[in-house]
Amino acid sequence: xxxxxxFVITINREMGSGGxxxxxxxxxxxxxxxxxxxxxxxxxxxxxxxxxEIEKQKGxxxxxxxxxxxxxxxxxxxxxxxxxxxxxxxxxxxxxxVFKAETEILKAIAEEESCVIAGRSGFYIFRxxxxxxxxxxxxxxxxxxxxxxxxxxxxxxxxxKAIEKVDKMRENYVNKYTKTSRYDTRNYELVISMDHIxxxxxxxxxxxxxxxxxKE
Numbered sequence: 001x002x003x004x005x006x007f008v009i010t011i012n013r014e015m016g017s018g019g020x021x022x023x024x025x026x027x028x029x030x031x032x033x034x035x036x037x038x039x040x041x042x043x044x045x046x047x048x049x050x051x052x053e054i055e056k057q058k059g060x061x062x063x064x065x066x067x068x069x070x071x072x073x074x075x076x077x078x079x080x081x082x083x084x085x086x087x088x089x090x091x092x093x094x095x096x097x098v099f100k101a102e103t104e105i106l107k108a109i110a111e112e113e114s115c116v117i118a119g120r121s122g123f124y125i126f127r128x129x130x131x132x133x134x135x136x137x138x139x140x141x142x143x144x145x146x147x148x149x150x151x152x153x154x155x156x157x158x159x160x161k162a163i164e165k166v167d168k169m170r171e172n173y174v175n176k177y178t179k180t181s182r183y184d185t186r187n188y189e190l191v192i193s194m195d196h197i198x199x200x201x202x203x204x205x206x207x208x209x210x211x212x213x214x215k216e
Contacts, residue, residue, distance in 0.1 A: 001133035001189075003030065003210050008110040009133045010122030012182055015166045016144030016151075016159070019137030020118050021199045022192075026206055027116040035109060036118040040102050099177050123187045124178040133213075134187060135206060139194040 001007050009026065013019020020036060027034035103125050109115055110129065117126075123134040139147070141160070148159040174182040185191050190209055192202050 001131055001210055001213050005131050007114045007131040007133070008126050008129055009116045009135065010126055011116065011118040011135050011137060012123055012188070013118065013137035014139060014144060015163050016148040017137045017139040017194050018147060018199050022137055022202045023116050023118040025199055025203045029203055029207060030116065032114045032116060034116045040105055121174055121178055133189050133210065136185065136188040136191045137194060137202065138191065143195050
């Protein structure tokens with residue numbers, strides 16, 4: 001990936017690994033926006049961004065995405081109320097049409113600007129993008145449990161149940177729409193374990209990798 005050209009970095013992460021924080025901090029280091037599934041769902045609902053509507057907007061108005069961003073107060077990231085919840089149920093609302101719409105939204109965003117995207121299928125959606133980098137953030141179950149306990153004020157037992165539920169949900173989602181596993185390391189350029197490093201350490205590792213590529 002060349003950071004000196006328009007790029008997209010996708011972050012796939014295990015719940016409780018700190019991957020979402022890594023993605024946010026990486027975006028800050030690179031001076032680009034950070035997008036994630038819950039935010040995209042919120043934008044989709046707020047602006048009626050179906051796949052068909054996106055195509056209409058792109059054909060009718062240049063810079064349509066910038067106009068949507070101007071309608072949001074402040075930055076897209078800091079003002080979004082759409083935060084992922086541990087208690088979320090199975091992805092019963094994730095239909096083929098919803099997946100199609102979210103795919104088109106993400107592709108349209110990447111056409112407009114460089115960005116970092118955290119999501120279950122980003123590695124697949126941008127697999128043919130000319131300047132794309134994919135990263136998987138992982139951690140051992142004990143570390144994931146400890147983080148979820150701290151962040152969500154849960155017992156160890158409830159934290160583990162939540163993690164296992166979300167793991168299954170995300171794996172089923174990825175398998176359904178990409179016919180591969182989110183744990184298949186061949187889908188990523190970098191796989192980082194968070195067991196003995198901080199989020200800032202992970203960002204430094206990713207930045208070093210990007211800088212080395214940009215020099216080639």
